[in-house]
Amino acid sequence: MTRMLLRCGQLIDGVGRTMSDAAVSVENGVITRVRPWTSESSEDVARHDVVHDFGDRTVLPGLIEAHGHMGLLGAGLERSAAEIAAQVFRNVRQALREGFTTVRDAGGIDGGVAACVSTGLVPGPKLMPSGPFLSQTGGHADQRDRWHGHGPVTIPGLVRVALVVDGPDEVRRAAREAFRAGATQVKVCVSGGVSSGGGLDRCQFSVAELRAAVDEAEGHGTYVHAHAHSAASVRHGIAAGVRHFEHGSLLDRETAELMAEVGASLVPTLLVLHRMIATAPPETAATLTALMGSMRESMLLARDAGVVLGSGSDLLGIGQRDRAEEIVLKSEILGPMAALVSATSVNATILGIADRVGSVAEGKVADLLVLDGDPLTDPGVLIRPGAVSAVFQAGVLAPREGAGDAA
Numbered sequence: 001m002t003r004m005l006l007r008c009g010q011l012i013d014g015v016g017r018t019m020s021d022a023a024v025s026v027e028n029g030v031i032t033r034v035r036p037w038t039s040e041s042s043e044d045v046a047r048h049d050v051v052h053d054f055g056d057r058t059v060l061p062g063l064i065e066a067h068g069h070m071g072l073l074g075a076g077l078e079r080s081a082a083e084i085a086a087q088v089f090r091n092v093r094q095a096l097r098e099g100f101t102t103v104r105d106a107g108g109i110d111g112g113v114a115a116c117v118s119t120g121l122v123p124g125p126k127l128m129p130s131g132p133f134l135s136q137t138g139g140h141a142d143q144r145d146r147w148h149g150h151g152p153v154t155i156p157g158l159v160r161v162a163l164v165v166d167g168p169d170e171v172r173r174a175a176r177e178a179f180r181a182g183a184t185q186v187k188v189c190v191s192g193g194v195s196s197g198g199g200l201d202r203c204q205f206s207v208a209e210l211r212a213a214v215d216e217a218e219g220h221g222t223y224v225h226a227h228a229h230s231a232a233s234v235r236h237g238i239a240a241g242v243r244h245f246e247h248g249s250l251l252d253r254e255t256a257e258l259m260a261e262v263g264a265s266l267v268p269t270l271l272v273l274h275r276m277i278a279t280a281p282p283e284t285a286a287t288l289t290a291l292m293g294s295m296r297e298s299m300l301l302a303r304d305a306g307v308v309l310g311s312g313s314d315l316l317g318i319g320q321r322d323r324a325e326e327i328v329l330k331s332e333i334l335g336p337m338a339a340l341v342s343a344t345s346v347n348a349t350i351l352g353i354a355d356r357v358g359s360v361a362e363g364k365v366a367d368l369l370v371l372d373g374d375p376l377t378d379p380g381v382l383i384r385p386g387a388v389s390a391v392f393q394a395g396v397l398a399p400r401e402g403a404g405d406a407a
């Protein structure tokens with residue numbers, strides 16, 4: 001049995017509490033005790049195999065990403081399978097290095113990527129892939145070339161963007177295919193999107209098609225989550241039994257109240273818009289800025305209605321960095337503590353893993369992030385170069401920078 005003792009300048013427990021000068025005991029990767037550091041703790045040191053004194057640093061639960069896309073690298077038919085694999089795993093390693101110990105990949109990677117991490121072949125957060133998006137023909141994730149029908153690159157076990165399906169039977173079969181390839185939940189598109197050229201206010205899939213996906217997911221003991229921007233698309237999903245929604249940028253009060261009533265969750269995704277605005281030509285930037293404004297308003301409507309509010313970056317492309325900037329942006333709207341809680345214990349609840357991770361408490365897995373700074377008074381520390389002092393996965397220190405990982 002390995003016994004580890006951590007002394008933390010400040011502890012943020014992930015459910016809204018803090019403790020200054022805290023002692024956290026870990027045995028075999030599980031947190032066994034959380035208490036203030038006392039003279040008794042000093043005597044305790046000898047009874048532990050490993051002691052980390054983090055001085056005035058802050059310890060918090062490992063961050064949880066509820067909406068990643070490690071495998072959506074952007075256009076790149078010229079890339080080799082080797083290069084695609086290298087880029088995907090670089091995204092995976094970077095997320096861990098930045099303090100994320102769990103990532104729900106909301107579409108694009110197969111279970112083979114998650115298996116490379118869980119077997120220790122590649123360092124990375126625990127990955128929970130949704131597998132390919134399920135999309136109707138012409139829907140948000142139907143990324144085939146319009147006239148020639150060429151699809152985005154599919155490499156079994158690594159990346160597969162979408163299964164384009166129509167009718168309840170095809171949807172059911174696609175969900176089964178996703179689970180067969182290692183998906184831990186299924187992703188559907190119930191509205192258009194920014195990256196697919198609009199139609200944010202339109203509904204996609206029929207209620208019967210969505211019910212088939214929900215039914216199949218429940219049969220696998222899990223759930224469906226939905227790409228949905230408009231209020232109408234969220235209500236459409238709710239009518240079919242979907243209870244987890246992504247983006248939700250065009251909500252209204254009635255829909256937010258309905259979401260709360262049925263226990264639906266929302267994962268707003270500010271960072272992807274923030275990054276797109278920074279690089280878009282002026283006209284597009286104006287449209288995206290307006291959408292960002294309505295996403296903020298929708299998020300506040302949802303919060304005020306009592307909707308479970310998670311946190312996701314929706315980062316895309318190669319070289320994904322500073323994923324925690326999502327929490328920095330959320331801090332400006334919800335306050336730092338609420339933003340941190342959404343990215344830890346609330347995300348754990350949405351992902352169905354709150355019994356194991358998402359908070360620093362007895363019985364939880366010791367997935368921990370150590371920061372040189374205080375994210376409650378200075379959220380920017382989450383993405384400040386060099387501020388991540390350590391990341392623990394089940395009580396084991398995660399590897400730091402490796403060769404080829406710069407830039």
Ligand SMILES: [Zn+2]
Binds near residue numbers: 067069106314
């Ligand atoms: Zn997404």
